Amino acid sequence: MPIHLLALKSLWSRRYVAGLTMLSIALSVTLLLGVQRLRSEAHDGFTRTISGADLLVGPRTGPINLLLYAIFHIGDPDRGISRATYDIIAAKRSIAWTIPLSLGDTHRGFTVIGTDENYFRHYRYGGSEPLGFARGNAFAGSDDVVIGSEVAGHLGYTLGQRIVLSHGLAAVSFADHASHPLHVVGILRATGTPIDRTVHVTLDAISAMHLPPPSPFAGVASSDDQTRARADPYSPYALTAFLVRLKSPQMIFTAQRAINGYRGEPLTAVIPAVALQQLWEVVGVAEKALLVVSALAVATGVLGMAVAMLAGMNERRREMAILRAVGARPGQIFALLMSEVTVLALGGLGLGMVLLNLLILAFGSRLADRYGVIVRPGLPDAQDVALLLLVLAAAGVGGLLPAIKAYRATLADGLTVRV
Protein backbone atom coordinates (compact mmCIF):
# COMPACT_ATOMS: atom_id res chain seq x y z
CA MET A 1 0.00 0.00 0.00
CA PRO A 2 1.57 3.31 -1.01
CA ILE A 3 2.39 5.76 1.77
CA HIS A 4 -0.05 8.38 0.48
CA LEU A 5 -2.89 5.83 0.55
CA LEU A 6 -1.96 4.91 4.10
CA ALA A 7 -1.98 8.64 4.93
CA LEU A 8 -5.45 9.00 3.39
CA LYS A 9 -6.83 6.07 5.36
CA SER A 10 -5.23 7.30 8.56
CA LEU A 11 -6.70 10.77 8.01
CA TRP A 12 -10.11 9.26 7.26
CA SER A 13 -9.99 7.46 10.61
CA ARG A 14 -9.59 10.92 12.19
CA ARG A 15 -11.93 12.59 9.74
CA TYR A 16 -13.57 15.04 12.14
CA VAL A 17 -10.33 16.59 13.34
CA ALA A 18 -8.87 16.37 9.83
CA GLY A 19 -12.01 17.95 8.38
CA LEU A 20 -11.91 20.85 10.80
CA THR A 21 -8.21 21.35 10.14
CA MET A 22 -8.87 21.32 6.41
CA LEU A 23 -11.73 23.78 6.87
CA SER A 24 -9.54 26.19 8.79
CA ILE A 25 -6.98 26.09 5.97
CA ALA A 26 -9.79 26.46 3.43
CA LEU A 27 -11.19 29.54 5.16
CA SER A 28 -7.79 31.20 5.28
CA VAL A 29 -7.23 30.34 1.62
CA THR A 30 -10.65 31.77 0.75
CA LEU A 31 -9.75 34.96 2.59
CA LEU A 32 -6.34 35.19 0.94
CA LEU A 33 -7.59 34.57 -2.59
CA GLY A 34 -10.67 36.73 -2.02
CA VAL A 35 -8.53 39.64 -0.88
CA GLN A 36 -6.14 39.02 -3.75
CA ARG A 37 -8.97 39.09 -6.31
CA LEU A 38 -10.61 42.15 -4.78
CA ARG A 39 -7.23 43.82 -4.55
CA SER A 40 -6.47 43.04 -8.14
CA GLU A 41 -9.91 44.17 -9.23
CA ALA A 42 -9.69 47.33 -7.11
CA HIS A 43 -6.29 48.10 -8.63
CA ASP A 44 -7.57 47.50 -12.13
CA GLY A 45 -10.71 49.48 -11.40
CA PHE A 46 -8.71 52.33 -9.92
CA THR A 47 -6.15 52.54 -12.66
CA ARG A 48 -8.94 52.26 -15.19
CA THR A 49 -11.25 54.77 -13.53
CA ILE A 50 -10.99 56.51 -16.80
CA SER A 51 -9.89 55.06 -20.08
CA GLY A 52 -10.18 56.02 -23.69
CA ALA A 53 -9.04 59.60 -23.08
CA ASP A 54 -5.50 60.47 -24.10
CA LEU A 55 -5.13 63.63 -22.05
CA LEU A 56 -6.69 65.32 -19.07
CA VAL A 57 -6.30 69.07 -19.31
CA GLY A 58 -6.71 71.54 -16.45
CA PRO A 59 -5.25 74.76 -15.13
CA ARG A 60 -1.58 74.76 -14.21
CA THR A 61 -1.18 72.40 -11.24
CA GLY A 62 0.40 69.05 -10.36
CA PRO A 63 -0.76 65.91 -12.25
CA ILE A 64 -2.04 64.09 -9.15
CA ASN A 65 -3.83 67.19 -7.86
CA LEU A 66 -5.53 67.65 -11.25
CA LEU A 67 -6.54 63.97 -11.31
CA LEU A 68 -7.84 64.11 -7.74
CA TYR A 69 -10.21 67.01 -8.21
CA ALA A 70 -11.20 66.47 -11.87
CA ILE A 71 -11.75 62.69 -11.84
CA PHE A 72 -12.05 61.68 -8.19
CA HIS A 73 -13.71 64.93 -7.06
CA ILE A 74 -11.37 65.18 -4.09
CA GLY A 75 -10.12 68.63 -3.14
CA ASP A 76 -10.76 71.96 -4.81
CA PRO A 77 -9.16 73.51 -7.87
CA ASP A 78 -7.72 76.96 -7.20
CA ARG A 79 -8.37 78.18 -10.72
CA GLY A 80 -10.29 77.23 -13.86
CA ILE A 81 -9.93 77.21 -17.61
CA SER A 82 -11.83 79.69 -19.68
CA ARG A 83 -14.36 78.27 -22.07
CA ALA A 84 -12.75 80.30 -24.83
CA THR A 85 -9.49 78.38 -24.35
CA TYR A 86 -11.43 75.13 -24.29
CA ASP A 87 -13.15 76.06 -27.56
CA ILE A 88 -9.82 76.87 -29.21
CA ILE A 89 -8.20 73.59 -28.21
CA ALA A 90 -11.30 71.49 -28.92
CA ALA A 91 -11.38 72.88 -32.45
CA LYS A 92 -7.86 71.61 -33.28
CA ARG A 93 -7.82 69.21 -36.21
CA SER A 94 -5.73 66.59 -34.39
CA ILE A 95 -8.41 66.17 -31.73
CA ALA A 96 -11.11 63.53 -32.13
CA TRP A 97 -13.29 64.60 -29.26
CA THR A 98 -13.28 66.44 -25.97
CA ILE A 99 -15.37 66.18 -22.83
CA PRO A 100 -15.72 69.35 -20.76
CA LEU A 101 -15.92 69.00 -16.98
CA SER A 102 -17.29 71.81 -14.87
CA LEU A 103 -17.44 71.33 -11.12
CA GLY A 104 -18.66 73.72 -8.49
CA ASP A 105 -22.07 72.59 -7.33
CA THR A 106 -23.33 69.74 -5.22
CA HIS A 107 -26.57 67.96 -4.54
CA ARG A 108 -27.01 66.69 -0.99
CA GLY A 109 -23.30 66.02 -0.70
CA PHE A 110 -22.89 64.51 -4.18
CA THR A 111 -20.69 66.26 -6.73
CA VAL A 112 -22.36 67.91 -9.71
CA ILE A 113 -20.57 67.86 -13.06
CA GLY A 114 -21.52 70.15 -15.92
CA THR A 115 -20.65 68.50 -19.19
CA ASP A 116 -22.08 67.79 -22.62
CA GLU A 117 -23.41 64.80 -24.56
CA ASN A 118 -19.86 63.66 -25.42
CA TYR A 119 -19.60 62.51 -21.82
CA PHE A 120 -22.12 59.73 -22.34
CA ARG A 121 -20.92 59.03 -25.85
CA HIS A 122 -17.16 58.77 -25.29
CA TYR A 123 -16.36 58.39 -21.57
CA ARG A 124 -14.88 54.97 -20.85
CA TYR A 125 -13.92 53.22 -17.65
CA GLY A 126 -12.51 49.75 -16.81
CA GLY A 127 -11.04 48.13 -19.92
CA SER A 128 -13.09 50.27 -22.27
CA GLU A 129 -16.55 49.98 -20.79
CA PRO A 130 -18.93 52.68 -22.00
CA LEU A 131 -21.33 54.32 -19.60
CA GLY A 132 -24.64 52.54 -19.63
CA PHE A 133 -28.03 53.51 -18.35
CA ALA A 134 -29.82 51.41 -15.76
CA ARG A 135 -32.88 53.52 -16.49
CA GLY A 136 -33.68 56.49 -18.73
CA ASN A 137 -31.16 58.14 -21.02
CA ALA A 138 -28.77 61.05 -21.44
CA PHE A 139 -29.82 64.65 -20.81
CA ALA A 140 -31.29 66.53 -23.71
CA GLY A 141 -31.83 69.98 -22.22
CA SER A 142 -30.75 72.27 -19.43
CA ASP A 143 -33.56 71.04 -17.18
CA ASP A 144 -32.39 67.44 -17.32
CA VAL A 145 -30.10 65.63 -14.93
CA VAL A 146 -28.46 62.19 -15.06
CA ILE A 147 -27.45 60.65 -11.77
CA GLY A 148 -24.96 57.96 -10.83
CA SER A 149 -26.08 54.62 -9.38
CA GLU A 150 -24.98 55.42 -5.84
CA VAL A 151 -26.79 58.77 -5.89
CA ALA A 152 -29.97 57.02 -6.98
CA GLY A 153 -29.57 54.25 -4.45
CA HIS A 154 -28.65 56.47 -1.54
CA LEU A 155 -31.25 59.13 -2.13
CA GLY A 156 -33.91 56.78 -3.47
CA TYR A 157 -34.33 58.77 -6.68
CA THR A 158 -36.15 57.45 -9.72
CA LEU A 159 -36.83 58.91 -13.15
CA GLY A 160 -38.81 62.14 -13.06
CA GLN A 161 -37.53 63.09 -9.60
CA ARG A 162 -37.35 66.87 -9.21
CA ILE A 163 -34.09 68.03 -7.64
CA VAL A 164 -32.40 71.33 -6.80
CA LEU A 165 -28.62 71.77 -6.84
CA SER A 166 -26.64 73.71 -4.26
CA HIS A 167 -23.83 76.14 -4.86
CA GLY A 168 -20.30 75.21 -3.83
CA LEU A 169 -18.51 71.97 -3.14
CA ALA A 170 -19.08 71.83 0.63
CA ALA A 171 -21.12 68.93 1.97
CA VAL A 172 -23.66 71.36 3.35
CA SER A 173 -24.63 74.43 1.37
CA PHE A 174 -26.92 77.30 2.24
CA ALA A 175 -27.26 78.56 -1.33
CA ASP A 176 -29.63 76.45 -3.40
CA HIS A 177 -30.35 77.04 -7.07
CA ALA A 178 -34.03 76.81 -6.26
CA SER A 179 -34.93 78.98 -9.25
CA HIS A 180 -33.64 76.29 -11.59
CA PRO A 181 -35.05 72.90 -10.58
CA LEU A 182 -34.01 69.87 -12.63
CA HIS A 183 -35.59 66.53 -13.41
CA VAL A 184 -33.88 63.16 -13.37
CA VAL A 185 -33.97 61.70 -16.88
CA GLY A 186 -31.35 58.99 -16.53
CA ILE A 187 -29.73 56.75 -13.94
CA LEU A 188 -26.35 55.27 -14.84
CA ARG A 189 -25.34 51.70 -14.20
CA ALA A 190 -22.77 51.13 -11.44
CA THR A 191 -19.21 51.63 -12.63
CA GLY A 192 -17.23 51.31 -9.44
CA THR A 193 -15.79 54.76 -10.17
CA PRO A 194 -16.58 58.24 -8.79
CA ILE A 195 -19.20 58.54 -11.56
CA ASP A 196 -21.53 56.50 -9.35
CA ARG A 197 -21.51 59.37 -6.85
CA THR A 198 -21.97 62.11 -9.41
CA VAL A 199 -24.88 64.23 -10.65
CA HIS A 200 -24.53 65.20 -14.31
CA VAL A 201 -26.06 68.30 -15.86
CA THR A 202 -25.48 70.23 -19.06
CA LEU A 203 -23.08 73.15 -19.22
CA ASP A 204 -26.09 75.24 -20.14
CA ALA A 205 -27.73 74.24 -16.88
CA ILE A 206 -24.62 75.40 -15.01
CA SER A 207 -24.75 78.71 -16.83
CA ALA A 208 -28.47 79.09 -16.29
CA MET A 209 -28.13 78.52 -12.58
CA HIS A 210 -25.27 80.93 -12.09
CA LEU A 211 -25.70 83.71 -14.61
CA PRO A 212 -28.11 86.62 -14.43
CA PRO A 213 -30.93 86.62 -16.98
CA PRO A 214 -29.60 86.65 -20.55
CA SER A 215 -28.75 89.98 -22.16
CA PRO A 216 -28.59 90.72 -25.87
CA PHE A 217 -24.80 90.17 -25.67
CA ALA A 218 -24.95 86.74 -24.01
CA GLY A 219 -22.86 83.95 -25.54
CA VAL A 220 -19.87 86.11 -26.44
CA ALA A 221 -17.06 85.58 -23.95
CA SER A 222 -15.12 88.78 -23.54
CA SER A 223 -11.53 89.00 -22.37
CA ASP A 224 -13.00 90.09 -19.03
CA ASP A 225 -14.89 86.81 -18.91
CA GLN A 226 -11.65 84.92 -19.45
CA THR A 227 -9.93 86.81 -16.69
CA ARG A 228 -12.82 86.05 -14.35
CA ALA A 229 -12.74 82.40 -15.32
CA ARG A 230 -9.09 82.10 -14.44
CA ALA A 231 -9.59 83.83 -11.11
CA ASP A 232 -12.69 81.85 -10.11
CA PRO A 233 -12.71 78.16 -10.98
CA TYR A 234 -16.44 77.99 -10.24
CA SER A 235 -17.32 80.84 -12.49
CA PRO A 236 -19.94 79.88 -15.06
CA TYR A 237 -17.41 81.05 -17.67
CA ALA A 238 -14.93 78.46 -16.46
CA LEU A 239 -14.36 74.81 -16.91
CA THR A 240 -12.61 72.77 -14.25
CA ALA A 241 -10.91 70.50 -16.76
CA PHE A 242 -11.54 68.63 -19.97
CA LEU A 243 -10.70 65.25 -21.47
CA VAL A 244 -9.11 64.96 -24.87
CA ARG A 245 -9.02 62.09 -27.34
CA LEU A 246 -6.58 62.53 -30.19
CA LYS A 247 -7.12 61.18 -33.65
CA SER A 248 -3.73 59.47 -33.51
CA PRO A 249 -2.16 58.06 -30.31
CA GLN A 250 1.26 58.93 -31.73
CA MET A 251 0.32 62.57 -31.16
CA ILE A 252 -0.10 62.26 -27.40
CA PHE A 253 3.27 63.61 -26.32
CA THR A 254 3.27 66.32 -28.96
CA ALA A 255 -0.20 67.47 -27.94
CA GLN A 256 0.75 67.28 -24.26
CA ARG A 257 3.77 69.51 -24.84
CA ALA A 258 1.72 71.93 -26.94
CA ILE A 259 -0.99 72.27 -24.31
CA ASN A 260 1.51 72.63 -21.47
CA GLY A 261 3.13 75.45 -23.45
CA TYR A 262 -0.16 77.11 -24.42
CA ARG A 263 0.30 80.86 -24.28
CA GLY A 264 -3.32 81.86 -23.81
CA GLU A 265 -3.34 80.71 -20.19
CA PRO A 266 -1.29 78.37 -18.04
CA LEU A 267 -2.50 74.79 -18.54
CA THR A 268 -1.50 71.29 -17.48
CA ALA A 269 -2.07 68.24 -19.67
CA VAL A 270 -1.52 64.83 -18.10
CA ILE A 271 -1.86 61.30 -19.46
CA PRO A 272 -4.61 59.84 -17.24
CA ALA A 273 -3.20 56.30 -17.09
CA VAL A 274 0.19 57.58 -15.98
CA ALA A 275 -1.27 59.90 -13.35
CA LEU A 276 -3.57 57.11 -12.09
CA GLN A 277 -0.61 54.80 -11.66
CA GLN A 278 1.26 57.50 -9.76
CA LEU A 279 -1.75 58.02 -7.53
CA TRP A 280 -2.13 54.26 -6.92
CA GLU A 281 1.44 54.12 -5.68
CA VAL A 282 0.37 56.57 -2.98
CA VAL A 283 -2.94 54.97 -2.00
CA GLY A 284 -1.93 51.36 -2.72
CA VAL A 285 -0.36 50.92 0.73
CA ALA A 286 -3.78 49.99 2.18
CA GLU A 287 -4.29 47.10 -0.21
CA LYS A 288 -0.83 45.78 0.62
CA ALA A 289 -1.77 45.91 4.31
CA LEU A 290 -4.90 43.92 3.51
CA LEU A 291 -2.81 41.27 1.79
CA VAL A 292 -0.51 41.08 4.81
CA VAL A 293 -3.55 40.55 7.08
CA SER A 294 -4.84 37.73 4.89
CA ALA A 295 -1.35 36.17 4.75
CA LEU A 296 -1.41 36.21 8.56
CA ALA A 297 -4.76 34.40 8.40
CA VAL A 298 -3.11 31.71 6.27
CA ALA A 299 -0.25 31.47 8.77
CA THR A 300 -2.86 30.99 11.52
CA GLY A 301 -4.56 28.23 9.51
CA VAL A 302 -1.28 26.43 8.88
CA LEU A 303 -0.26 26.83 12.52
CA GLY A 304 -3.66 25.41 13.53
CA MET A 305 -2.93 22.37 11.38
CA ALA A 306 0.48 21.89 13.01
CA VAL A 307 -1.06 22.25 16.49
CA ALA A 308 -3.83 19.73 15.70
CA MET A 309 -1.27 17.24 14.40
CA LEU A 310 1.05 17.76 17.34
CA ALA A 311 -1.83 17.38 19.80
CA GLY A 312 -2.80 14.07 18.21
CA MET A 313 0.76 12.81 18.02
CA ASN A 314 0.81 11.24 21.48
CA GLU A 315 -2.28 9.18 20.66
CA ARG A 316 -0.64 8.09 17.42
CA ARG A 317 2.61 6.80 18.90
CA ARG A 318 1.15 3.29 18.99
CA GLU A 319 0.32 3.56 15.29
CA MET A 320 3.91 4.61 14.61
CA ALA A 321 5.23 1.71 16.71
CA ILE A 322 3.09 -0.74 14.68
CA LEU A 323 4.47 0.65 11.45
CA ARG A 324 8.00 0.31 12.81
CA ALA A 325 7.27 -3.30 13.78
CA VAL A 326 6.27 -4.18 10.22
CA GLY A 327 9.43 -2.63 8.84
CA ALA A 328 8.67 1.06 8.31
CA ARG A 329 11.77 3.19 8.56
CA PRO A 330 11.71 6.46 10.52
CA GLY A 331 12.05 8.28 7.21
CA GLN A 332 8.90 6.55 5.97
CA ILE A 333 7.06 7.60 9.14
CA PHE A 334 8.24 11.13 8.39
CA ALA A 335 7.01 10.75 4.81
CA LEU A 336 3.65 9.47 6.09
CA LEU A 337 3.20 12.57 8.25
CA MET A 338 4.26 14.86 5.40
CA SER A 339 1.80 13.06 3.10
CA GLU A 340 -0.95 13.79 5.60
CA VAL A 341 0.12 17.45 5.69
CA THR A 342 0.03 17.54 1.89
CA VAL A 343 -3.42 15.96 1.80
CA LEU A 344 -4.73 18.42 4.41
CA ALA A 345 -3.16 21.37 2.62
CA LEU A 346 -4.32 20.32 -0.86
CA GLY A 347 -7.79 19.59 0.50
CA GLY A 348 -7.79 22.99 2.19
CA LEU A 349 -6.70 24.70 -1.03
CA GLY A 350 -9.36 22.92 -3.08
CA LEU A 351 -12.08 23.57 -0.55
CA GLY A 352 -10.93 27.17 -0.25
CA MET A 353 -11.25 27.62 -4.02
CA VAL A 354 -14.73 26.07 -4.01
CA LEU A 355 -15.80 28.29 -1.10
CA LEU A 356 -14.45 31.37 -2.84
CA ASN A 357 -16.34 30.59 -6.04
CA LEU A 358 -19.53 29.91 -4.09
CA LEU A 359 -19.15 33.26 -2.32
CA ILE A 360 -18.55 35.00 -5.64
CA LEU A 361 -21.63 33.32 -7.10
CA ALA A 362 -23.66 34.37 -4.07
CA PHE A 363 -22.41 37.92 -3.63
CA GLY A 364 -20.62 38.81 -6.88
CA SER A 365 -23.57 40.59 -8.45
CA ARG A 366 -24.17 42.58 -5.28
CA LEU A 367 -20.50 43.63 -5.30
CA ALA A 368 -20.82 44.73 -8.90
CA ASP A 369 -24.08 46.59 -8.32
CA ARG A 370 -23.07 48.32 -5.15
CA TYR A 371 -19.37 48.93 -5.64
CA GLY A 372 -18.80 48.32 -9.33
CA VAL A 373 -16.22 45.68 -8.40
CA ILE A 374 -16.56 42.87 -10.91
CA VAL A 375 -15.27 39.54 -9.59
CA ARG A 376 -16.08 36.43 -11.60
CA PRO A 377 -15.97 32.80 -10.45
CA GLY A 378 -13.45 30.59 -12.17
CA LEU A 379 -10.23 28.65 -11.94
CA PRO A 380 -7.22 30.30 -10.28
CA ASP A 381 -5.12 32.55 -12.48
CA ALA A 382 -1.33 32.66 -12.46
CA GLN A 383 -1.21 34.99 -9.45
CA ASP A 384 -3.64 32.78 -7.52
CA VAL A 385 -1.58 29.70 -8.36
CA ALA A 386 1.56 31.43 -7.08
CA LEU A 387 -0.24 32.24 -3.82
CA LEU A 388 -1.58 28.69 -3.54
CA LEU A 389 1.91 27.28 -4.01
CA LEU A 390 3.12 29.58 -1.26
CA VAL A 391 0.35 28.29 1.03
CA LEU A 392 1.33 24.71 0.16
CA ALA A 393 4.96 25.50 0.98
CA ALA A 394 3.90 27.14 4.26
CA ALA A 395 1.84 24.03 5.12
CA GLY A 396 4.89 21.90 4.37
CA VAL A 397 7.00 23.98 6.73
CA GLY A 398 4.20 23.87 9.34
CA GLY A 399 3.99 20.09 8.99
CA LEU A 400 7.72 19.62 9.53
CA LEU A 401 7.40 19.96 13.30
CA PRO A 402 4.90 17.10 13.84
CA ALA A 403 6.71 15.00 11.23
CA ILE A 404 10.08 15.48 12.95
CA LYS A 405 8.45 14.74 16.30
CA ALA A 406 6.96 11.52 14.90
CA TYR A 407 10.33 10.57 13.42
CA ARG A 408 12.06 11.08 16.78
CA ALA A 409 9.31 9.32 18.71
CA THR A 410 9.59 6.21 16.53
CA LEU A 411 13.32 6.09 17.15
CA ALA A 412 12.85 6.48 20.91
CA ASP A 413 9.85 4.20 21.27
CA GLY A 414 10.99 1.26 19.21
CA LEU A 415 8.25 -1.35 19.07
CA THR A 416 6.40 -0.23 22.16
CA VAL A 417 5.23 3.19 23.30
CA ARG A 418 7.36 4.53 26.10
CA VAL A 419 6.00 7.30 28.32
Place this chain on the structure above:
Amino acid sequence: MSDAAIALRDVTFAWGEAPPVLRIAELRIATGERILLKGPSGSGKSTLVALLAGVLDPQGGTVEVLGQDMKALGRAARDRFRAGRIGLVFQMFNLLPYLSAVENVVLPGRFMAGRAGKRADSVTHAERLLAALGLDDPALYRRSVAKLSQGQQQRVAAARALFARPGLLIADEPTSALDSDSRDQFLNLLAAECAAAGTTLLFVSHDDALAPHFDQTLTMAELAAARPV
Protein backbone atom coordinates in the same frame (compact mmCIF):
# COMPACT_ATOMS: atom_id res chain seq x y z
CA MET B 1 28.33 -15.55 11.58
CA SER B 2 26.43 -18.68 12.79
CA ASP B 3 23.75 -20.90 11.29
CA ALA B 4 21.53 -20.56 14.39
CA ALA B 5 18.31 -18.60 13.98
CA ILE B 6 19.19 -16.56 17.07
CA ALA B 7 22.63 -16.16 18.65
CA LEU B 8 23.23 -13.69 21.49
CA ARG B 9 26.44 -13.37 23.48
CA ASP B 10 27.25 -11.12 26.47
CA VAL B 11 24.41 -8.80 25.65
CA THR B 12 23.58 -5.91 27.99
CA PHE B 13 21.03 -3.17 27.50
CA ALA B 14 20.16 -0.09 29.59
CA TRP B 15 17.96 2.94 29.00
CA GLY B 16 20.39 5.86 29.05
CA GLU B 17 22.50 6.03 32.20
CA ALA B 18 20.12 3.78 34.19
CA PRO B 19 21.27 0.33 35.38
CA PRO B 20 20.94 -2.41 32.73
CA VAL B 21 17.45 -3.86 32.36
CA LEU B 22 18.73 -6.85 30.42
CA ARG B 23 21.78 -9.09 30.69
CA ILE B 24 22.09 -12.21 28.57
CA ALA B 25 25.26 -14.21 28.73
CA GLU B 26 24.31 -16.52 25.89
CA LEU B 27 21.28 -17.56 23.87
CA ARG B 28 21.30 -19.90 20.87
CA ILE B 29 18.18 -21.07 19.11
CA ALA B 30 18.52 -23.43 16.18
CA THR B 31 16.70 -22.82 12.91
CA GLY B 32 13.16 -24.22 12.83
CA GLU B 33 12.91 -24.63 16.63
CA ARG B 34 9.86 -23.60 18.60
CA ILE B 35 10.96 -21.94 21.85
CA LEU B 36 8.88 -20.71 24.77
CA LEU B 37 10.62 -17.88 26.63
CA LYS B 38 9.28 -17.21 30.11
CA GLY B 39 9.92 -14.46 32.60
CA PRO B 40 8.08 -12.24 35.05
CA SER B 41 7.00 -8.72 34.20
CA GLY B 42 9.94 -6.36 34.11
CA SER B 43 12.47 -9.11 33.43
CA GLY B 44 13.33 -7.59 30.04
CA LYS B 45 11.32 -9.81 27.68
CA SER B 46 10.02 -6.91 25.55
CA THR B 47 13.48 -5.36 25.48
CA LEU B 48 14.88 -8.65 24.21
CA VAL B 49 12.22 -8.68 21.48
CA ALA B 50 13.23 -5.14 20.43
CA LEU B 51 16.90 -6.15 20.33
CA LEU B 52 16.12 -9.19 18.17
CA ALA B 53 13.98 -7.03 15.89
CA GLY B 54 16.88 -4.61 15.50
CA VAL B 55 14.93 -1.66 16.82
CA LEU B 56 17.19 -1.24 19.84
CA ASP B 57 20.98 -1.60 19.99
CA PRO B 58 22.64 -3.33 22.92
CA GLN B 59 25.32 -1.43 24.85
CA GLY B 60 27.47 -4.56 24.79
CA GLY B 61 27.65 -7.99 23.19
CA THR B 62 26.46 -9.28 19.83
CA VAL B 63 23.02 -10.05 18.46
CA GLU B 64 22.82 -12.33 15.43
CA VAL B 65 19.46 -13.08 13.85
CA LEU B 66 19.18 -15.57 11.00
CA GLY B 67 22.95 -15.41 10.62
CA GLN B 68 22.99 -11.62 10.39
CA ASP B 69 24.88 -9.50 12.93
CA MET B 70 22.29 -6.79 13.59
CA LYS B 71 24.93 -4.23 14.59
CA ALA B 72 26.59 -4.60 11.19
CA LEU B 73 23.46 -3.36 9.47
CA GLY B 74 22.69 0.32 9.05
CA ARG B 75 19.41 1.63 10.42
CA ALA B 76 17.55 1.47 7.09
CA ALA B 77 18.96 -1.95 6.22
CA ARG B 78 17.89 -3.23 9.62
CA ASP B 79 14.34 -1.94 9.04
CA ARG B 80 14.23 -3.72 5.69
CA PHE B 81 15.67 -6.87 7.26
CA ARG B 82 12.93 -6.80 9.91
CA ALA B 83 10.21 -6.27 7.31
CA GLY B 84 11.41 -9.18 5.20
CA ARG B 85 12.84 -11.71 7.64
CA ILE B 86 11.24 -11.22 11.05
CA GLY B 87 7.56 -11.50 11.94
CA LEU B 88 6.25 -9.90 15.11
CA VAL B 89 3.03 -10.56 17.01
CA PHE B 90 2.21 -8.54 20.10
CA GLN B 91 0.07 -8.97 23.18
CA MET B 92 -2.30 -6.24 22.01
CA PHE B 93 -2.14 -7.54 18.41
CA ASN B 94 -1.18 -4.02 17.31
CA LEU B 95 -3.22 -3.78 14.16
CA LEU B 96 -3.95 -0.51 12.38
CA PRO B 97 -7.65 0.05 13.12
CA TYR B 98 -8.28 2.05 9.94
CA LEU B 99 -7.22 -0.79 7.66
CA SER B 100 -9.11 -3.94 6.74
CA ALA B 101 -7.91 -7.41 7.76
CA VAL B 102 -6.22 -8.03 4.40
CA GLU B 103 -4.69 -4.54 4.30
CA ASN B 104 -3.14 -5.15 7.72
CA VAL B 105 -1.73 -8.50 6.61
CA VAL B 106 -0.09 -7.16 3.43
CA LEU B 107 1.35 -4.11 5.21
CA PRO B 108 4.90 -5.54 5.68
CA GLY B 109 5.05 -5.98 1.90
CA ARG B 110 5.09 -2.19 1.59
CA PHE B 111 8.33 -1.95 3.55
CA MET B 112 10.19 -5.08 2.42
CA ALA B 113 13.28 -4.91 0.25
CA GLY B 114 12.21 -5.46 -3.37
CA ARG B 115 8.57 -5.35 -2.24
CA ALA B 116 6.32 -8.37 -2.07
CA GLY B 117 5.56 -8.74 -5.75
CA LYS B 118 2.26 -8.06 -7.43
CA ARG B 119 -0.56 -6.72 -5.36
CA ALA B 120 -2.95 -9.47 -6.48
CA ASP B 121 -0.45 -12.15 -5.41
CA SER B 122 -0.03 -10.42 -2.06
CA VAL B 123 -3.76 -10.39 -1.43
CA THR B 124 -4.10 -14.06 -2.41
CA HIS B 125 -1.22 -14.94 -0.09
CA ALA B 126 -2.77 -12.89 2.73
CA GLU B 127 -6.16 -14.57 2.30
CA ARG B 128 -4.56 -18.00 2.30
CA LEU B 129 -2.74 -17.17 5.54
CA LEU B 130 -5.91 -15.86 7.17
CA ALA B 131 -7.77 -19.02 6.18
CA ALA B 132 -4.92 -21.25 7.41
CA LEU B 133 -5.01 -19.46 10.76
CA GLY B 134 -8.70 -20.15 11.17
CA LEU B 135 -10.24 -16.99 9.78
CA ASP B 136 -12.07 -18.76 6.98
CA ASP B 137 -14.97 -16.36 6.37
CA PRO B 138 -13.93 -14.25 3.32
CA ALA B 139 -16.52 -11.62 4.30
CA LEU B 140 -14.23 -10.71 7.20
CA TYR B 141 -11.19 -10.00 5.04
CA ARG B 142 -12.36 -6.61 3.84
CA ARG B 143 -13.86 -5.61 7.16
CA SER B 144 -12.09 -3.05 9.34
CA VAL B 145 -10.11 -4.88 12.02
CA ALA B 146 -11.73 -2.62 14.61
CA LYS B 147 -14.95 -4.54 13.92
CA LEU B 148 -13.41 -8.00 14.46
CA SER B 149 -13.42 -9.96 17.70
CA GLN B 150 -10.23 -10.33 19.76
CA GLY B 151 -9.69 -13.86 18.49
CA GLN B 152 -10.14 -12.75 14.90
CA GLN B 153 -7.80 -9.78 15.42
CA GLN B 154 -5.18 -12.13 16.82
CA ARG B 155 -5.33 -14.29 13.71
CA VAL B 156 -4.94 -11.22 11.53
CA ALA B 157 -1.88 -10.20 13.57
CA ALA B 158 -0.36 -13.66 13.19
CA ALA B 159 -1.08 -13.69 9.45
CA ARG B 160 0.62 -10.31 9.14
CA ALA B 161 3.68 -11.62 11.00
CA LEU B 162 3.87 -14.62 8.66
CA PHE B 163 3.11 -12.67 5.48
CA ALA B 164 6.73 -12.16 4.42
CA ARG B 165 7.53 -15.86 5.06
CA PRO B 166 9.93 -14.79 7.81
CA GLY B 167 12.82 -16.90 9.04
CA LEU B 168 11.97 -15.92 12.59
CA LEU B 169 8.58 -15.27 14.19
CA ILE B 170 8.62 -13.53 17.56
CA ALA B 171 5.35 -13.58 19.49
CA ASP B 172 5.19 -11.41 22.60
CA GLU B 173 2.40 -12.81 24.83
CA PRO B 174 -0.22 -12.88 22.08
CA THR B 175 -2.47 -15.38 23.85
CA SER B 176 -2.77 -13.68 27.23
CA ALA B 177 -6.26 -12.33 26.44
CA LEU B 178 -7.67 -15.64 25.13
CA ASP B 179 -9.44 -18.51 26.85
CA SER B 180 -7.60 -21.84 26.91
CA ASP B 181 -9.53 -23.45 24.01
CA SER B 182 -8.96 -20.51 21.69
CA ARG B 183 -5.35 -20.29 22.85
CA ASP B 184 -4.60 -23.96 22.10
CA GLN B 185 -6.32 -23.81 18.74
CA PHE B 186 -4.37 -20.69 17.83
CA LEU B 187 -1.04 -22.15 18.93
CA ASN B 188 -1.63 -25.32 16.93
CA LEU B 189 -2.40 -23.35 13.79
CA LEU B 190 0.58 -21.04 14.36
CA ALA B 191 2.93 -23.97 14.91
CA ALA B 192 1.66 -25.68 11.79
CA GLU B 193 2.21 -22.56 9.66
CA CYS B 194 5.71 -22.08 11.09
CA ALA B 195 6.58 -25.71 10.41
CA ALA B 196 5.30 -25.45 6.86
CA ALA B 197 7.41 -22.34 6.20
CA GLY B 198 10.46 -23.51 8.15
CA THR B 199 10.08 -20.52 10.45
CA THR B 200 11.76 -20.43 13.85
CA LEU B 201 9.27 -19.48 16.57
CA LEU B 202 10.21 -17.56 19.70
CA PHE B 203 7.12 -17.31 21.89
CA VAL B 204 7.34 -14.99 24.90
CA SER B 205 4.93 -15.70 27.76
CA HIS B 206 4.69 -16.19 31.49
CA ASP B 207 2.06 -18.95 31.09
CA ASP B 208 3.47 -22.38 32.12
CA ALA B 209 0.54 -24.15 30.50
CA LEU B 210 1.91 -23.38 27.04
CA ALA B 211 5.07 -25.48 27.44
CA PRO B 212 3.71 -28.64 25.75
CA HIS B 213 3.31 -26.73 22.46
CA PHE B 214 7.07 -26.00 22.23
CA ASP B 215 10.33 -27.87 21.68
CA GLN B 216 12.07 -26.09 24.53
CA THR B 217 11.30 -23.66 27.36
CA LEU B 218 13.79 -20.99 28.46
CA THR B 219 13.52 -18.48 31.28
CA MET B 220 15.00 -15.00 31.43
CA ALA B 221 16.76 -15.96 34.64
CA GLU B 222 18.49 -18.89 32.89
CA LEU B 223 19.60 -16.62 30.06
CA ALA B 224 21.17 -14.17 32.49
CA ALA B 225 22.94 -16.92 34.42
CA ALA B 226 24.23 -18.93 31.46
CA ARG B 227 27.94 -18.81 30.80
CA PRO B 228 29.21 -18.43 27.27
CA VAL B 229 30.62 -21.60 25.84
